[in-house]
Amino acid sequence: MTxxxxxxxxxxxxxxxxxxxxxxxxxxxxxELIxxxxxxxxAGDEWFVLGGGSNLFAGDAGFEGTVIRVLTRGIEELPSPHDGRVRLRVQAGHDWDHLVAYAxxxxxAGIEAMSGIPGTVGAAPVQNVGAYGQEIQETLVEVELIDEYAESPVIVPASELALGFRTSVLKHHYGGVPQRRAVILSVTLDLxxxxxxxxxxGEQxxxxxxxEDASAVPLAWVRSTILSTRAQKGMLLNxxxxxxxSAGSFFQNAIVPESVARTLPAECPRWPVTPDLDAVTVIPLSGFTGAVPPLAAAQADVKVSAAWLIEHSGIRKGFKLPRSRAxxxxKHALALTNRGGATAAEVSELARFIQSRxxxxxxxxxxxxxxxxxVEL
Structure with a gap:
């Protein structure tokens, strides 16, 4: 034990x-991690695991429990059951961008648009990381994880992780707890x-x-262009x-019903959320009359730009509260930054002010x- x-x-x-x-x-x-x-x-201790620390906002007083640093590394190439593809099994503590560079x-191909995303591979499925229209759920096959208090790890297919926009059953959302409290040990991708x-x-x-069109371009050029774009937005660690x-985008883009999106100014950027095309209606055999009931019309959800909402509520890039170091x-309205020695309390104060505006x-x-x-907001 270490x-x-x-x-x-x-x-x-x-x-x-x-x-x-x-x-x-x-x-x-x-x-060792297990x-x-x-x-x-x-020991019954409070705990959490820490990878790259790029998606964590920690309070000033410290954590009353145990933090386990995940320092595992390694990429293993495996055959894919699909022609023209390869599988990579990657240890949870491996740096995500190092994996992208390797690929x-x-x-x-399949993860190059996610170049420059900070953090570790094990954290990627937890919030279904993505960038520029590419998400890990498109190539994720399975994860090896160990559930809290379990004696041994299990292999869980991607279909059982309830992957959605920046979420999964493993994610700890603000104000809630994960649906499944577990730690990822390795991740398998099919590229x-x-x-x-x-x-x-992809249009995005x-x-x-x-x-301008669906052209064939070098993967290395895609990666270098994405890295340059992220650097211009202050999204590459320097x-x-x-x-x-920063912790990257501090606020999520808002997912709202279409009726709510229509109340926003027309110039507010918005994107449709992909509907569930695999929805299944189960009819008990004892109650089946030979007729299949029509599907209930569901109102579509829409993703709207949080950055646009922030800037058009009067919060400009570079905004600071008086005497605050946050x-x-x-370069990017979604990122809250530590300008040097800022406390968690100062970052929280700024976040609450933006939320209120x-x-x-x-x-x-x-x-x-x-x-x-x-820490709380």
């Missing part, structure tokens, strides 16, 4: 807030084997790349750029994207 001197979470998170937990452990292999978790569970270098090029069909990705001292990124102007309450530990 218990270490607790490190303040402000040194391990990209938002740079958070005190030291009561206890800290670390694991460099999957076996052993560390089971030790903590047997692009070998001509494996297309290419000659180093791919046809870009084509727009980000400046392509110790010399205070705009990158501020909105000068958007709610006052548009009647929508923006929800935080990061996992909040020992």
């Amino acid at each position: 218990e270490i001197t607790p490190i303040p979470l402000r040194e391990l998170t990209t938002l740079r807030t958070g005190g030291a937990p009561e206890r800290m452990r670390e694991a460099a292999t999957a076996a 052993a560390e978790l089971q030790t903590v569970w047997a 692009v270098e070998r001509g494996y 297309a084997v290419t000659d180093g090029t791919r046809v870009v069909r 990705l084509r727009r980000a790349l400046g392509l 110790p010399d750029d205070p705009d990158t001292a 501020g909105v990124s000068t 958007v709610h006052a102007e548009y009647g929508l309450l923006l929800q935080p994207e990061p996992v909040l530990v020992e």
Whole structure:
């Protein structure tokens, strides 16, 4: 067992807030991670696992429990049952962008648009990471995980994770608990084997790349263009750029009924949420009359831009409250940044102010994207 001197979470998170937990452990292999978790569970301690710390907002007082650092690494190539594809089984603690670089270098397509996303591979399915129209659920096959208090890990197919827009059954949403409290040990993806090029069909990705049609372009060019775009938005970690001292997008884009979206200004960007095309109606045999009832008309949901709502509620890029060391990124309205020595209380104050402005102007309450530990909005 490896218990270490607790490190303040402000040194391990990209938002740079958070005190030291009561206890800290670390694991460099999957076996060590299982052993560390089971030790903590047997003790009845409060706990959470920490990967890259890029999606965590931690409180100033520290965590009253045990933090387990996931330091596992490794990529294993496996045959795919589908022609022209390959499977990669990746350890949970592996750096996500290192995985993307690995895939692009070998001509494996399917995750290149997610270049530059910070954090670890194990965290990616938890919130169904995505960028520019590409999401991990498109290539995710399965995860190996261990449920809280379980004796051994299990393999769970992607279909059982209830993957949705930046969510899954494993995600700890603000104000709630995960539907399934478990820790991912490894992730398996199924990627297309290419000659180093791919046809870009998604409209959102084509727009980000400046392509007018579904053209075949090099994967390496897609990656470099996405990295450049993210850097311009302050979304690539850079110790010399205070705009990158953030948890990425602090607020989620709002998912609202179509009727609510129609009340917003026409210029507010919005995108349809993909409907459930696999919905099944179950009719008990004892009650079947030979007629299938018509499907109930469901109102479509719409995703609206939180960044637009923030900026048009009067919060400009670079905004700061008086005497605060927390501020909105000068490059991206969705990122709340630590401009140097900001406390969690200062970041929370700014977040609440933004929530109140958007709610006052548009009647929508923006929800935080990061996992909040020992801090409230």
